[in-house]
Amino acid sequence: xxxxxxxxxxxxxxxxxxxxxxxxxxxxxxxxxxxxxxxxxxxxxxxxxxxxxxxxxxxxxxxxxxxxxxxxxxxxxxxxxxxxxxxxxxxxxxxxxxxxxxxxxxxxxxxxxxxxxxxxxxxxxxxxxxxxxxxxxxxxxxxxxxxxxxxxxxxxxxxxxxxxxxxxxxxxxxxxxxxxxxxxxxxxxxxxxxxxxxxxxxxxxxxxxxxxxxxxxxxxxxxxxxxxxxxxxxxxxxxxxxxxxxxxxxxxxxxxxxxxxxxxxxxxxxxxxxxxxxxxxxxxxxxxxxxxxxxxxxxxxxxxxxxxxxxxxxxxxxxxxxxxxxxxxxxxxxxxxxxxxxxxxxxxxxxxxxxxxxxxxxxxxxxxxxxxxxxxxxxxxxxxxxxxxxxxxxxxxxxxxxxxxxxxxxxxxxxxxxxxxxxxxxxxxxxxxxxxxxxxxxxxxxxxxxxxxxxxxxxxxxxxxxxxxxxxxxxxxxxxxxxxxxxxxxxxxxxxxxxxxxxxxxxxxxxxxxxxxxxxxxxxxxxxxxxxxxxxxxxxxxxxxxxxxxxxxxxxxxxxxxxxxxxxxxxxxxxxxxxxxxxxxxxxxxxxxxxxxxxxxxxxxxxxxxxxxxxxxxxxxxxxxxxxxxxxxxxxxxxxxxxxxxxxxxxxxxxxxxxxxxxxxxxxxxxxxxxxxxxxxxxxxxxxxxxxxxxxxxxxxxxxxxxxxxxxxxxxxxxxxxxxxxxxxxxxxxxxxxxxxx
Numbered sequence: 154x155x156x157x158x159x160x161x162x163x164x165x166x167x168x169x170x171x172x173x174x175x176x177x178x179x180x181x182x183x184x185x186x187x188x189x190x191x192x193x194x195x196x197x198x199x200x201x202x203x204x205x206x207x208x209x210x211x212x213x214x215x216x217x218x219x220x221x222x223x224x225x226x227x228x229x230x231x232x233x234x235x236x237x238x239x240x241x242x243x244x245x246x247x248x249x250x251x252x253x254x255x256x257x258x259x260x261x262x263x264x265x266x267x268x269x270x271x272x273x274x275x276x277x278x279x280x281x282x283x284x285x286x287x288x289x290x291x292x293x294x295x296x297x298x299x300x301x302x303x304x305x306x307x308x309x310x311x312x313x314x315x316x317x318x319x320x321x322x323x324x325x326x327x328x329x330x331x332x333x334x335x336x337x338x339x340x341x342x343x344x345x346x347x348x349x350x351x352x353x354x355x356x357x358x359x360x361x362x363x364x365x366x367x368x369x370x371x372x373x374x375x376x377x378x379x380x381x382x383x384x385x386x387x388x389x390x391x392x393x394x395x396x397x398x399x400x401x402x403x404x405x406x407x408x409x410x411x412x413x414x415x416x417x418x419x420x421x422x423x424x425x426x427x428x429x430x431x432x433x434x435x436x437x438x439x440x441x442x443x444x445x446x447x448x449x450x451x452x453x454x455x456x457x458x459x460x461x462x463x464x465x466x467x468x469x470x471x472x473x474x475x476x477x478x479x480x481x482x483x484x485x486x487x488x489x490x491x492x493x494x495x496x497x498x499x500x501x502x503x504x505x506x507x508x509x510x511x512x513x514x515x516x517x518x519x520x521x522x523x524x525x526x527x528x529x530x531x532x533x534x535x536x537x538x539x540x541x542x543x544x545x546x547x548x549x550x551x552x553x554x555x556x557x558x559x560x561x562x563x564x565x566x567x568x569x570x571x572x573x574x575x576x577x578x579x580x581x582x583x584x585x586x587x588x589x590x591x592x593x594x595x596x597x598x599x600x601x602x603x604x605x606x607x608x609x610x611x612x613x614x615x616x617x618x619x620x621x622x623x624x625x626x627x628x629x630x631x632x633x634x635x636x637x638x639x640x641x642x643x644x645x646x647x648x649x650x651x652x653x654x655x656x657x658x659x660x661x662x663x664x665x666x667x668x669x670x671x672x673x674x675x676x677x678x679x680x681x682x683x684x685x686x687x688x689x690x691x692x693x694x695x696x697x698x699x700x701x702x703x704x705x706x707x708x709x710x711x712x713x714x715x716x717x718x719x720x721x722x723x724x725x726x727x728x729x730x731x732x733x734x735x736x737x738x739x740x741x742x743x744x745x746x747x748x749x750x751x752x753x754x755x756x757x758x759x760x761x762x763x764x765x766x767x768x769x770x771x772x773x774x775x776x777x778x779x780x781x782x783x784x785x786x787x788x789x790x791x792x793x794x795x796x797x798x799x800x801x802x803x804x805x806x807x808x809x810x811x812x813x814x815x816x817x818x819x820x821x822x823x824x825x826x827x828x829x830x831x832x833x834x835x836x837x838x839x840x841x842x843x844x845x846x847x848x849x850x851x852x853x854x855x856x857x858x859x860x861x862x863x864x865x866x867x868x869x870x871x872x873x874x875x876x877x878x879x880x881x882x883x884x885x886x887x888x889x890x891x892x893x894x895x
Contacts, residue, residue: 194661194817196862198793201658202420204394205329205387210297211339211377213245213274217295219266219286220279221249221257229279232301232337233257236277239340248273266293275299283333284319291326298323299339300332306383307334320385335382338362343376344369349626350403350487351376353396355389361408361435364476365483371623371630373484376401388413393421397430403487405430406479410437415464415791419815422468423658429651431486433471433643435479436461460789463813467657467822469650471643478639485629485640486647489603494572495645496522498565499545501577502553502589507545510577510634517638519645521545522570531564553589562596566604573641577607577634587617597627603644605629607637653821661817662862668693669863676867676894677728683768684733685726687890691873694856698887699774707753711746713772720744722773724889725756727766733889734803736763741775776886780835780845781875783811784853786861786868788895794865796858798823798850800832801875808832816858816865823854836878845878849885869895 194200218236222229233249237258240247248271249257252264263269266276266289276290276298283300290298305316316333323330331339336359351374356362359380369375376399379392389409396402405425412418425432439458465472471486473479497519501507514521523543524532532542535557540547546565552558565574576593578586590606597604606628608618613632622630631637672693675686682690688698702713703726714721725738733739737759740752753770760767783801788794792815799811812826827833827850838844853876860871870893878885 193663194658194862195663195665196794196816196865198416199420200661200663202390202394202417204398204424205391207392207395209274210329210331212243213240213297215246215248215271215273215275216240217248217250217266217269217273217276218257218279219250219276221251221262222254222279223257232277232279235337236340238342242342245274246271266290266295269293278302284315284322287319287322287326287328287330290328291322295328298328298330299335300330300382300385301335301337302332303334305333305385316383316385323386330386331379332382333385335359335380338366338378338380341366341378343378344374347372347374349374351401352483352487353392353399353402353405354378355381355392355396355405355407355409357381357384357389357410358408361476365406365480368480368484372626373488374401384413388417390414390417390421393418393432394424397421397425397428397432402430404483405432406483407432407434408437408476408479409434412461412791415789415815416793419464419468419792420658422465422470423656426469426651426654427656431471431483431643431647432469433473433479433483433486434465435474435476436465436472439474457789460792460795460813460815463795464792464815466825467814467818469647469654471647473639473643477633478636481631481636482640482643485605485644488626489629489644490601491648492572492645493602494570495520495649496568496570497573497575497641498522498524498568498571499575499577500548500562500565501545502548502550502585503579504541504547506577506579507541507547510575511545513634514575514638517642519638519642524565524568524570528564528568532561535561550585553592554585555588558589559592559596562592563599566596566600566602571602572645573603573605575605575607575637575641577609577637579609581610581612581615581617583615583617586615587621590617590621594621594625594628597625603629603641605631605637605641607631607634609634655819657817657819657822660819662859665863666694666859668695668859672860672864673867676864676892678867678894680894681728682892682894683726683728684724684730684889684891685768685771686728687871687892688887690860690892691887691890694860696853696856696873696887697884698890699776701771701773703769703771704753705769707750710749710753710770710772714743714746714749717772717774720775721749722771722775723749723752723756724771724773725760725765725767726769726771727760728768730765736765738765773888776877776879776888778842779877779879779886782850782878782885783872783874784857784876785873786857786865786871787813788865788869789815794861794868796854796861798826798854799830800835805874814858816862818858820851820855823851823858826854827851843880846881846883846885847878849883850876850878853885853887867895869893 192199220229221233248269249260249262251262254262256262272294274296276295278286278300281302304312306313338359353376354362354365366375381389396405473482499507499510521544529542535552536542536548540549593606672690675690685703692698700717704710704713720742722741743749756770781802783799783805785797795813795815797811797813800808810831812829814822814826836845872891873887875888876885877888
């Protein structure tokens, strides 16, 4: 089923419901404090979280290094040396702590945390067992701690138990902790000579951040690096939230193996979206093998990947696959100005290059507008008439060697339909390539439109690339066309998203609807509801169902059919029947009392033979001439309740054409779900059929979302299938429903 359950939440995302006074479960917390009603949606999940003040983590005034060493060949010696250099760069006082050393690198050592001469902002623990030290640091009122030690949740059950003890101690202490199983990336030497918007980096694996950190060598500023490790306390969401409010941060780049708390990450992404700060993420776990590896490395859940994808799209998080895409996309988004238009022009010296680039750009979803007749005539002043300049623009090569090259570029950028110019240079051909690059750089300095150059040389040592292109902060330079188009698509999509963004958390329901108590009374914990009871649940939330009666005799069936009106549908109804059609327990198109009477006997005989218990037989109104859809509720182990919409009917599991979202979401996302379906055109009417009532379908999705919010922790699975979407203005009818209670 599309609404299958994936298990229970294991983090703070699992919230006790606070919508009913008779619910005995304890209330949730927000970063350790008791949450009040204004903090929570109707499901009991937080609507905002506190943003930790991480200034003294990245720029401490005082640092303690517990386990500091300067002994030859000792593992801690190199770490201590790096921390000394870092403390000097940030202007922090460093205090080595070691019970048996009077001094480390000439700095007086104290034997224990209790002997520190001052309250420290940051304590770095270079010890195998950090737990007793955390308790000592709590007494000393340290603000932050970093635990490098491994052997925790990434190693299995025993390690996970040790990490839980560590996390509990940290929660009691009031200290904020990075790690365990982290490294020294936060204390790298960042270039201070670069200006402009910066990239802030978050990684759960230190090595995976190296390509982004190395962007500094290309003149792109990197301001922070948070290596989150196992996230016993501080997690990726905390750093996203804090980075989003830093004025110097132009984009956040992250390598994520698993999310500690799905809701916390979405709240952080929401904070970034409100501020227009792009978040670009490589998220491991697209495949089963990737999920297993991630779990063994960080001890985290990776979540169902389709849900992760959908949740990211809801909040504008840009998901890329490769580290090269991460660095290129983050670099562009950090530095590019908002687009003036979404039209992309491909400009090249080769017709073949232009055609290839145009194919790839179109496949990437970019819009390549055909230039106007007047603009083409203008370009043909400098480009031979036999060359195509409609878009892509092919100059034939020779014009780039003289003053015509700059005029062509300026003319393209002057077109109001053009927001992005992409120039692929497949290989160096000096002196023409050098002149072309100089013209592109000079033009970029005089326009607020985006100019992208793809330097395709495998060498990358040419002066045109190393000096001219990389010396410009206005030209976005790439080494592959694919990465360029990925970044441009993300750039345009990000600004479309943030320009119209409204936070769903602001409008999320905080109190239960009038439907809630009536609906909850219908639930049977641990059981599957009969179709009749499931439809009562839908009716409680205002979802239309056919006229129907539950009967327990043939005579009652005949009377019901007469009241409902022929033709009718008859179905066996029972709590343990999931696939009635396969068992022959559904009969449609019955037009007479004799057919109804015979069908009643047939259905009860089949049920008796199959050993299926019945609570009766449903006599239903027959609804035809619509598009069969499915709308459902599932439960994701990271994000909690989810809502799914897709093409329905008996082939739902074969077609697998569905879209999913994580509540809360608004009407715009309900429309977006429907637009993602491969079979979307069916709703517009095909082969003479009238258009379907799209507004009614959206309304059902939103009502099911309300059910997911209010009942999602009680419902393991809900499928409305088929939901018959009738012609425009005629509504939608839930013909069948399956509900499995948690």
